[in-house]
Amino acid sequence: ILNVEQSPQSLHVQEGDSTNFTCSFPSSNFYALHWYRWETAKSPEALFVMTLNGDEKKKGRISATLNTKEGYSYLYIKGSQPEDSATYLCALQGGKLIFGQGTELSVKP
Amino acid sequence: DGGITQSPKYLFRKEGQNVTLSCEQNLNHDAMYWYRQDPGQGLRLIYYSQIVNDFQKGDIAEGYSVSREKKESFPLTVTSAQKNPTAFYLCASSPLGVTEAFFGQGTRLTVV
Secondary structure (H helix, E strand, O other): OOOOEEEOOEEEEEOOOOEEEEEEOOOOOOOEEEEEEEOOOOOOEEEEEEOOOOOEEEEOOEEEEEEOOOOEEEEEEOOOOHHHOEEEEEEEEEOEEEEOOOEEEEEEO | OOOEEEEOOEEEEOOOOOEEEEEEEOOOOOEEEEEEEOOOOOEEEEEEEEEOOEEEEOOOOOOEEEOOOEOOEOOEEEOOOOOOOOEEEEEEEEOOOOOOOEEOOOEEEEEO
8 A cells, every 4th residue: 555644734824824744655656645525514625636746736815845865745735725725645656546645724814 | 618517515414325426517627635624724636537437545534435427427426434424525627737626616525
């Protein structure tokens, strides 16, 4: 079983704080790393799909980096807003798509 | 509208009964996946399929079965052999290759 670890498990921040989460994985035997946002009562939606070591993606206030050699990816949120409250999932794609347990973010106004 | 449809949203069954969860997509995606979520845990892969009439076990396939007779459909049967079937089940699909997956709304199964 490919073990994808996410930390922290949960995070509580104030509006305006910047924050980051970690996704770590032991293997380089995959060809893409995904980040998804899962809001309550909705379906998970993709944020980024990254393929290369050193790949960096950005969408508005959210960005992600990937270091396949060291086995981790970071997701950054700059200036958190209450609407950013959600569970953030990372997943490794290598034929099948394996998810970590997620980081639950709560942003207080 | 294009998308993935899971039905029903809520499902109740008596212990010992088999139950089938529906997943249909009209996105013309080749790959389809079934995941299970339990409280405090992430998404765990049950089965996946990349082509019609072929599927592979995920990490927790015991007690489940699937079929992929049509590209659009990937039903999941929760059998009586599944020890703890009560959970939230999510279906997803994607094109082949490096691309995002799209998810259904999920089915919450309660076995009493």
